[in-house]
Amino acid sequence: MSxxxxxxxxxxxxxxxPYVVTMTFLGNAYRNDxxxxxxxxxxxxxxxxxxxxxxxxxxxxxxxEFIASLDIMNDVLTGDLDRRIVNLLLLKKDDLxxxxxxxxxxxxxxxxxxxxLDSIGSRINGEPFMQVPLFSTFNDDNIGTLRVRYxxxxxxxxxxxxxxxxxxxxxxxxxxxxxxxxxxxxSVSGVIGLRPEIGIIFEQNRDFAFAVLDSFTRSFLxxxxxxxxxxxxxxxxxxxxxxxxxxxxxxxARSIYKTHDYSQRVRVDRSDEIGNLASAFNAMIQGMQDxxxxxxxxxxxxxxxxxxxxxxxxxxxxSNKLSKYLSPQIYExxxxxxxxxxxxxxxxxLTIFFSDIVNFTGTTDQMESEDxxxxxxxYLREMTDIALRYGATVDKYIGDAIMIFxxxxxxxxxxxxxxxxxxxxxxxxxxxxxxxxxWRAAGYTKPFVIRVGxxxxxxxxxxxxxxxxxDYTIVGSAVNLASRIESTAEPxxxxxxxxxxxxxxxxxxxxxxxKVTPKGISQPVQLYKVLMDEAAERVQTLSQDGFQLQYQPExxxxxxxxxxxxxxEKITRESSS
Amino acid sequence: MRIILLLLSIALVSVAEAAxxxxxxxxxxxxxxxxxxxxxxxxxxxxxxxxxxxxxxxNLLGEEAVRTQFESQVLQMxxxxxxxxxxxxxxxxxxxxxxxxxxxxxxxxIERVDGAIGYLPISMxxxxxxxxxxx
Numbered sequence: 001m002s003x004x005x006x007x008x009x010x011x012x013x014x015x016x017x018p019y020v021v022t023m024t025f026l027g028n029a030y031r032n033d034x035x036x037x038x039x040x041x042x043x044x045x046x047x048x049x050x051x052x053x054x055x056x057x058x059x060x061x062x063x064x065e066f067i068a069s070l071d072i073m074n075d076v077l078t079g080d081l082d083r084r085i086v087n088l089l090l091l092k093k094d095d096l097x098x099x100x101x102x103x104x105x106x107x108x109x110x111x112x113x114x115x116x117l118d119s120i121g122s123r124i125n126g127e128p129f130m131q132v133p134l135f136s137t138f139n140d141d142n143i144g145t146l147r148v149r150y151x152x153x154x155x156x157x158x159x160x161x162x163x164x165x166x167x168x169x170x171x172x173x174x175x176x177x178x179x180x181x182x183x184x185x186x187s188v189s190g191v192i193g194l195r196p197e198i199g200i201i202f203e204q205n206r207d208f209a210f211a212v213l214d215s216f217t218r219s220f221l222x223x224x225x226x227x228x229x230x231x232x233x234x235x236x237x238x239x240x241x242x243x244x245x246x247x248x249x250x251x252x253a254r255s256i257y258k259t260h261d262y263s264q265r266v267r268v269d270r271s272d273e274i275g276n277l278a279s280a281f282n283a284m285i286q287g288m289q290d291x292x293x294x295x296x297x298x299x300x301x302x303x304x305x306x307x308x309x310x311x312x313x314x315x316x317x318x319s320n321k322l323s324k325y326l327s328p329q330i331y332e333x334x335x336x337x338x339x340x341x342x343x344x345x346x347x348x349x350l351t352i353f354f355s356d357i358v359n360f361t362g363t364t365d366q367m368e369s370e371d372x373x374x375x376x377x378x379y380l381r382e383m384t385d386i387a388l389r390y391g392a393t394v395d396k397y398i399g400d401a402i403m404i405f406x407x408x409x410x411x412x413x414x415x416x417x418x419x420x421x422x423x424x425x426x427x428x429x430x431x432x433x434x435x436x437x438x439w440r441a442a443g444y445t446k447p448f449v450i451r452v453g454x455x456x457x458x459x460x461x462x463x464x465x466x467x468x469x470x471d472y473t474i475v476g477s478a479v480n481l482a483s484r485i486e487s488t489a490e491p492x493x494x495x496x497x498x499x500x501x502x503x504x505x506x507x508x509x510x511x512x513x514x515k516v517t518p519k520g521i522s523q524p525v526q527l528y529k530v531l532m533d534e535a536a537e538r539v540q541t542l543s544q545d546g547f548q549l550q551y552q553p554e555x556x557x558x559x560x561x562x563x564x565x566x567x568x569e570k571i572t573r574e575s576s577s
Numbered sequence: 578m579r580i581i582l583l584l585l586s587i588a589l590v591s592v593a594e595a596a597x598x599x600x601x602x603x604x605x606x607x608x609x610x611x612x613x614x615x616x617x618x619x620x621x622x623x624x625x626x627x628x629x630x631x632x633x634x635x636n637l638l639g640e641e642a643v644r645t646q647f648e649s650q651v652l653q654m655x656x657x658x659x660x661x662x663x664x665x666x667x668x669x670x671x672x673x674x675x676x677x678x679x680x681x682x683x684x685x686x687i688e689r690v691d692g693a694i695g696y697l698p699i700s701m702x703x704x705x706x707x708x709x710x711x712x
Contacts, residue, residue: 071675071676074675074676074677074686075677075678075682077685077686077689077690078677078682078685078686078689079685081677081679081681081682081685082677082678082679082682084678136633136675136690137672137675138633138634138674138675139631139633139692
């Protein structure tokens, strides 16, 4: 049941219940009162009727007593020869309009005189309705009885019965006049004073008795029905008036729920509690609208942030992956925004490093591919680590060969780049030698031996390729020369070009080895072998103002070394002067 | 009317001459004879008993000849005197004798009622009755 229906019902009940209860109570009380009054009235009427019947009977009694006292009754003794008694009784019967008969019975029970002439001479039997003894007027002897045969019609003739009011006598369970007792009637009863065995009932048709009251009740019920209709209508209007804003609230709330249009508002045209509710609702919706707007904004921001973060993470992941393919310098340079990823190049003086594994194919022929891959990966990883440690740019891996350069994207200066490159190369060789022991321990009988070639020269460095696929690398004859030097180098050594040598000779002991003639260059290029470890330690260097003298001390005596020094001083002096 | 009165007076004269009526009781009554004075006392209800026997005098109702004769001869009173007598006696609680409407009923009354005493034409006297006095 809806709240509206409940409200209407409640209003109707509240309006009707006291009304109905009061009227019902009053109606009942009034009905009872009316019934009591009616019964009282009927009691009075019955009393009057009883009185009348009593009087009638009393008159009859008096009459027969009077008749009995007459001298004429002495004729009983003569058998009413002169029919004086009969005549008198006939007259009396006529006079009284009696339904019934008088009988005069002598002392022997023989009917001497009777208004029913047939019964004269017969013996009487049964009890009469009324009788008086007869006494002779001369000696008061009982000479007989004057009896009255009496029909109840003598009494019922006093009853003016109709459909609504009925009197009835009740004698020995017989009802006079014989008629059904009404089941639904007001009824009072009594007995006739003179003859207590005769009951008398007075009935009044209840419908008739309460006709006025019923009519009033009908009118009342009609009024009640009309009242109910009016009250219902008022209740409906009142409920509608009360609930309209609530329904409006409800429909607005539903509409907001369906359309998500939080700009909807309930019209507030009242200042009562419901008006306050509507205002509060509007305020709530306003709050929700603001909140939603804020949330939306926040959501969008978060989404943006998340997207950006995702993007960033993706980029990060991507770049992490990319970093594996790029040298960290290039990678950092690109991702820090220092260098645009676009086609383009510049010329720089770089130190280029090439290395490869000597007789890689021959060495690895006997190996299982898994072992080969593991060895190669370890080798490359180790080499790369070293390269990165020295700040090199690992350009690419070409099978077992590694191409590295110094000087781009970060350069510490051409000389420093060359120094770092040579030092890195020596570290790599040392590391490979260390790895030899490990590999042997691991069961590899033919360890890798690498050779290294280094050259310092101008290169074109940048992104080469197309917009969709580009490669950061260096090109130029210097690169080719470096590669050539590498292929010339002895296994396990580091060969450098003269250009490089000139940059690093202060730091690294090197011995000139051979010359090569690269393609497209007419002059052969002098190559130097960088001495490593013990070999380097065995070489002493004397440097003096543009001169540098390298020698192996164990081949010279102290005297020789002193002479050598003096010679050098002399040369220096002469050249400076 | 005059003729009737004439005839009536002739009849009375003739009755006076020879007794036509008798005072009677029932045959079984112990009373044998009563004189006029005693009869007057009885019929004026001055005396109710004869010896131990209660007496019930009975008059013929109306003004039949036999009653008139009885009143004049035995009671020796006319109707006016008699009425006067009973008015007076009424106040003393004395009521006049019982009456019967016919001679036949008087006869029956006498026969049936103990102590009944009445008057009848002699012609009606039969074995059931006893004549105490004639007039």
